[in-house]
Amino acid sequence: MTQEKYTRQTITARTEWIPGKLFSITTTRDPAFQFVPGQFARLGLPENPQINAAPDLWRAYSMVTPPHANELAFYSIVVPDGLFSPRLRDLQIGDAIYIDKTAFGFMTPERFPQGGQLWMLATGTGLSAYLPMLDDPNTWQQFEKIILVHGVREANELTYQDDIARFARTHARHEGQFTYLPATSREKLPGAPQARITTLIETGELESLANATLDPAVARVMLCGNPAMVTDARKLLTDKGFAPGRRGIPGSLAVENYW
Helix, strand or coil: CCCCCEEEEEEEEEEEEECCCEEEEEECCCCCCCCCCCCEEEEEECCCCCCCCCCCEEEEEECCCCCCCCCEEEEEECCCCCCCHHHHHHCCCCCEEEEECCCECCCCHHHCCCCCEEEEEEEHHHHHHHHHHHCCHHHHHHCCEEEEEEEECCHHHCCCHHHHHHHHHHHCCCCCCEEEEEEECCCCCCCCCECCHHHHHHHCHHHHHHCCCCCCCCEEEEEECCHHHHHHHHHHHHHCCCCCCECCECCCEEEECCC
16 A cells, blocks of 8 residues: 555544435544645545455545644545546545545645735635635735635525634624625525626626725635536636636736646
8 A cells, every 4th residue: 555646534523414416424534644725635435335445446535624623524525427526425434545645736825915805716616615714814814805706506505604714703804804795596595696606707796895895906706616616617717807827927817736
């Protein structure tokens, strides 16, 4: 096993947010596994779930837990006909999961310069990438204002709200530093817009709700979630002058694509 590129870990906890649809798992953590908030891991399972079978199915999942945690946690949606997520959902406490020794991804706060606003735009389980950032005091020190936008279809998909509120209570340096904007596309939620994130960007409603301007001179934007949202939002933001960093020059836009 020492020559393998992965380690064998154990499921220690499970959370069913929506039975058969949304769930989280917590696993043990190899002490040598290191990551920064916003990165993701590759989880592996054997295609043929026999005892001691090597993992040959791999999928990318952002860490929900912060780097200082002793365990790792991951948030997933069940793809009904998928090869991986139904198997992941069926794992029980004590079962094995394989985790690549290397963390991946570049959608991290350190890609942005000090100061300004950090906009975290997510749909669905794309929220997971932002949770370790919000649980990191360095994020709150780096940006003057943090805006988390979570787009879902129905209100019961707005998960981790208690954790999000706790992160703000613990780390916010002043009142008004943090804004949480849930948005539902299929169900009307009191006090929240019923629209897709891209529609809110296009109409300017997102800026009004956040009481902030999507101006690349002061705003840094992260996109994580449904590929269609990421593609469409990136185009809208590019038209506003947002751009990723390059050749050591910090940018104003960071995108995670691991679907």
